[in-house]
Amino acid sequence: MSAFGVYVHWPFCKAKCPYCDFNSHVRHEEVDTNSFAAALATELRMMRQRTPGRTVSSIFFGGGTPSLMPPAAVAHVLDTIAALWPVAPDAEITLEANPTSVEAENFRGYRTAGVNRVSVGVQSLDETDLKALGRQHTPEEALAAFRLAAKIFPRVSFDMIYARPGQSLPAWRAELARALTEQQGHMSLYQLTIEPETRFADLHAAGKLTIPEDDLAADLYDLTQEMTAAAGLPSYEISNHAKAGDESRHNLLYWRYGEYAGVGPGAHSRLAEGSNRIALIAEKHPETWRALVTAQGHGIVSEEIVAAEAQAREMLLMGLRITEGIDLAAHARLSNRPIAPEKIAALSELGLVTQEKTRLRATEAGRRILNAVIAELAD
Template sequence: MRSSDPGFGIYVHWPFCKAKCPYCDFNSHVRHEPVDASSFADALARELAWFGARTKGRKVDSIFFGGGTPSLMPPAAVGRVLDRIAELWTVAPDAEVTLEANPTSVEAKNFAGYRAAGVNRVSVGVQALADADLKALGRQHTAEEALGAFRLAAKTFPRVSFDLIYARPGQTVAQWQSELARALGEQQGHMSLYQLTIEEGTRYADLHRLGKLVVPDEDVAAELYDVTQELTAKAGLQAYEVSNHAAPGHESRHNLIYWRYGDYAGVGPGAHSRIDEGSRRLALATERHPETWRAQVEARGHGVIEETMIETSDQAAEYLLMGLRIAEGIDLARYSALSGRPPSHLAELTEMGLVSVKGDRLVATHAGRRVLNAVIAQLAAAGAS
């Protein structure tokens, strides 16, 4: 699974949703009037051309439609974007093309159109297999509807991901064991299993602050995490990343580009990019408001509002933050070249069983993944190495 070349990916952001989920802090927007999908697809195509000029000669290894809810995109709009990418870059013959999908019956009807347009992987946001929990999460589907959509996706696309959220309000370890076992009976090689986090600016954050939303405490959350690792491993899905589990060959290639600290161009409202230009590494971000972004693209060819050079010390921090999430860890030589020194407190953290050195790689152990933020802080800190 490891690669010395992280690859180059393209991220396409579709910002629109039917409703705003109370836990979501992504750049998503609800419009009560029909969205002019054609004009937004045209704007995406135009912004892609701007990025194409900045990344000439790159080969595209993966494309990812995220959101928002990209399964609200008409298949023709998805095809328009994919055709434009093929015009601007060389696309690898085995490139992964992923689209995030909500499992409502209306959106599932588009699956055949997406496959015909060139999508070869979908990530299905099932999120829960209990109707009451789905309602509390603000989802627009039932558990049976979600399973039906997932099964249809599995018949339509070569690769699919089954996505769930756990550590939900009131959820017990026994409930999660039962729910995850049911999901493992449905999965087709990849699962994204995320612990619910309370993000600032969300409805859940407001409720949590008022004491009206109680999530599992740290001990229960840790037990839920351990159960997740145990059951997925028994099913043959290795934890190749903290929250992602896959059978060999089913890992998300696009997300591995992020975690390996590769290059990617992000188009659409609120998208982010990391691009190497010569000796410089650049961070770019686009305007978040959809209609404002579209107007900027129409006026000047892109909606980028931030472009900064990332200092090597900050590159080291980002590489550490992303790379220790995956089972293969980080390349110690690459980290030292960026930071100017080896990781700090390495002997101490190794003795504690939180990290290990395997050849030229530094990896977080199972125990280290449970407290990964603290481990990363110690490795990045100034001090003894």
């Protein structure tokens, strides 16, 4: 892949959402943002040494809550990246934002720093559900922040969670219809899942939290596909919908099994070094990560060569999520053996995959049970 992305992790949040299993941390004292921005720059310099000859095609600020970063810190990181690598003139530079009024005030500063795409975590347009999700904004604040972002940034994403506790099909239909009148070309619509070691997991295990049963969840998913497609935003990935040309290029890099350098607490990287693909993982705890960066120039705590078989499985896991699917020849080069034709034929007979020349795609039915499809192909 010629595409090369940089992921920047900002781990701090105002509060920990009960469904979230990302590497996010709440600090009740003021965060020294300057020292963390400086540590990100230091780790970027190490990554540059390992990635000569690359041109950055996309940059993504994730978290945590990157919209808690001061614009000056974002500018420092982006200036560092531009000084280390060539950056494509049309590079996509995304920042995830929570739609509180205070953070929205920083939008103009982020745009001046170079951010050209914002992903706004609206999550719900139902006030009761927002509170249950641990969000600190109202639907009106979310819409105001999104509209402001749409005025400032060339590209914006409207992000929501559905299949929430107690959510009905008619309620989601009305909520999604309202969201579709606001969107500006891209929506990320994720089904709520119960992740281990979260507050929701504890409540679910205790029988105090119930999410929609499988049949209702499937109906909610189907309704989502139907309504977004009718509005001109067909799915290009299981949970992502866009008008042609508005797809998230950085996320497509992941799904196409491209190369990326991740910096910050808990960040992951996949780097090509010679014939090897290297997996790097940084220390999760923010202050410990910062101390490691100060001591050794990076916060990496795990580094390993990804075996060919594991690479092939990762390509399946990522590539079959998107409508374009995977190139079977590329997969065979990674795994050193092609997927058995009889497996593809059996899944095709069931209407779960389609093959056109060397391209393998999961059908809409296949993407609904993608884990099972991948298990059959990878076995």
